[in-house]
Amino acid sequence: MTPYQEPLYDKAIADVADYVFHYRLDASDEHIWEIARMALLDALGCAIETAATITDCWRLLEPIIPNTRVPDGFRVPGTRLEVDPIEGAFDLGVLIRYLDHNDALGGAEWGHPSDNLAAILPVMDWLSHTSNYEHIHTGPALTMRTLLIALIKAYEIQGCYQMRNAFNTYGIDHVVLVKLASAAVVSWLMGLTKEQTMASISHVWMDGQPSRTYRSRDHTIPRKGWAAGDAARRAVQLSLYVRAGQPGVSKALSAKPWGFLAQTFGENGFEFPRPFGTWTIQNVFFKTMPVEGHGISAVEAALLQLRRMQEQGLSDPARHIERIELRTTAAADLIIHKSGPLRNAADRDHCIKFVVSLSFLKGNAPVAADYSNDSQWAVSEDLERLRERIVVHADSQLTQDYLDLSKKSISTGVTVVLVTGKVLPEILVEYPIGHVRNAQTKPALHEKFLHNMAHMFSETETGKVLETVRDMNTPITELVNLLARPVAKAKL
Numbered sequence: 130m131t132p133y134q135e136p137l138y139d140k141a142i143a144d145v146a147d148y149v150f151h152y153r154l155d156a157s158d159e160h161i162w163e164i165a166r167m168a169l170l171d172a173l174g175c176a177i178e179t180a181a182t183i184t185d186c187w188r189l190l191e192p193i194i195p196n197t198r199v200p201d202g203f204r205v206p207g208t209r210l211e212v213d214p215i216e217g218a219f220d221l222g223v224l225i226r227y228l229d230h231n232d233a234l235g236g237a238e239w240g241h242p243s244d245n246l247a248a249i250l251p252v253m254d255w256l257s258h259t260s261n262y263e264h265i266h267t268g269p270a271l272t273m274r275t276l277l278i279a280l281i282k283a284y285e286i287q288g289c290y291q292m293r294n295a296f297n298t299y300g301i302d303h304v305v306l307v308k309l310a311s312a313a314v315v316s317w318l319m320g321l322t323k324e325q326t327m328a329s330i331s332h333v334w335m336d337g338q339p340s341r342t343y344r345s346r347d348h349t350i351p352r353k354g355w356a357a358g359d360a361a362r363r364a365v366q367l368s369l370y371v372r373a374g375q376p377g378v379s380k381a382l383s384a385k386p387w388g389f390l391a392q393t394f395g396e397n398g399f400e401f402p403r404p405f406g407t408w409t410i411q412n413v414f415f416k417t418m419p420v421e422g423h424g425i426s427a428v429e430a431a432l433l434q435l436r437r438m439q440e441q442g443l444s445d446p447a448r449h450i451e452r453i454e455l456r457t458t459a460a461a462d463l464i465i466h467k468s469g470p471l472r473n474a475a476d477r478d479h480c481i482k483f484v485v486s487l488s489f490l491k492g493n494a495p496v497a498a499d500y501s502n503d504s505q506w507a508v509s510e511d512l513e514r515l516r517e518r519i520v521v522h523a524d525s526q527l528t529q530d531y532l533d534l535s536k537k538s539i540s541t542g543v544t545v546v547l548v549t550g551k552v553l554p555e556i557l558v559e560y561p562i563g564h565v566r567n568a569q570t571k572p573a574l575h576e577k578f579l580h581n582m583a584h585m586f587s588e589t590e591t592g593k594v595l596e597t598v599r600d601m602n603t604p605i606t607e608l609v610n611l612l613a614r615p616v617a618k619a620k621l
Contacts, residue, residue, distance in 0.1 A: 138377075144405070165281050170595070176224035177224075177585055177586070205221060208614060214251040218362045225357070226354055227351075239460060242410075244357035245310050249279045257604060283314045286313055287307065288413075289401050291303070301393070321371060408534075412537055414563050417562050420495055421478060424465050426561040428494050429561045447514065453489075456557075462521060462523035477499075537564075542556065542557035594608070
């Protein structure tokens with residue numbers, strides 16, 4: 130009798146595992162490594178910013194049983210917490226993502242590739258602590274080089290899926306791709322085999338996926354700030370299940386009638402514009418302000434229009450502006466074009482009319498505190514009146530350029546009509562600061578990191594973090610230890 134053999138895994142599952150295990154990064158391409166370091170530092174800076182400034186998320190991070198400490202656990206950056214790697218993935222994911230200040234990538238789907246760091250860093254740190262006495266670590270060396278490799282590959286998996294596959298069409302939130310990318314690289318980090326990694330990926334596709342209701346125009350709530358942490362946590366958990374011996378399902382995508390594709394994209398499956406490589410890390414959009422990514426170009430254009438007004442002696446936008454016209458992408462129109470009451474900070478930072486009105490009245494880009502319920506802007510009658518005068522429409526050419534991989538612009542044009550009838554011609558911002566094509570991106574990102582770290586760290590401490598990240602042979606625990614804070618310096 131021929132022994133039973135499990136069928137080959139679906140091609141989309143196998144391709145991800147092949148990439149994780151067999152794609153070799155060019156060790157001499159310093160450009161890619163430097164951008165990966167920038168992405169790592171930016172995400173860590175965002176985590177520190179959240180831990181230092183936002184009380185809303187603290188209740189999410191505290192252990193269920195107060196003062197619980199996990200021996201040899203992951204030390205959550207910016208806090209005194211020491212937790213297991215599953216909880217660590219959630220906690221770090223919340224800190225990175227909560228302010229909507231970490232990097233972003235657009236396409237048919239949109240998302241935030243740095244969310245994957247939330248799974249990578251806790252697992253590597255935990256493995257470093259436990260491999261000496263629990264088991265012999267069979268995975269890659271737990272160094273800075275490995276962390277950057279895992280991050281680059283997680284970015285690429287998520288990014289290639291985002292380009293042409295609109296999960297939002299089926300009401301599925303984009304964090305499904307965080308779960309996918311994180312499960313793949315975390316399995317590799319744990320020393321699982323390629324077969325086990327495919328099993329982990331199959332469990333991702335068999336999971337019930339989160340609805341994007343909490344990001345929708347009428348129902349935006351703070352869950353959008355912890356959804357990625359939830360996905361990272363689940364990715365680690367699924368990989369640990371497989372590590373403990375759980376099998377996968379080879380046809381988790383293609384099985385009929387209940388496979389993921391049968392319920393969503395259909396038999397044609399996913400579409401990929403390019404093979405997996407290093408494209409995503411080189412084209413990610415870094416945020417220099419806590420504004421939903423599709424609204425940043427609108428803020429920059431609004432501030433330029435405000436300067437025009439001031440040069441003409443028009444110092445009160447609320448009194449002088451009759452109408453503001455925003456010409457933008459279909460993605461911006463779908464995600465952040467909303468009218469009516471805004472109920473919370475998450476609602477406000479995902480409203481293009483709010484951030485544009487705020488920028489005109491404040492004279493500067495928004496900061497996280499501007500969105501809170503007790504902010505002067507949350508109750509400003511002038512802001513509400515100006516918001517009502519904004520007209521948003523999606524432009525086909527801007528949308529086409531947004532989706533064009535050779536351009537990847539993220540454009541918004543702002544036209545101002547004054548009460549006198551005079552029109553201030555459109556100012557179009559195609560590549561705002563944070564875009565790879567904007568020369569100001571790298572210095573602005575460095576300043577953002579220094580500013581965020583200064584909430585908790587001295588210049589000397591921040592310099593040590595920078596030095597550690599530059600050394601490819603640094604054990605990952607050294608970085609984690611530098612980022613933890615004792616009780617006297619941290620809220621948690």
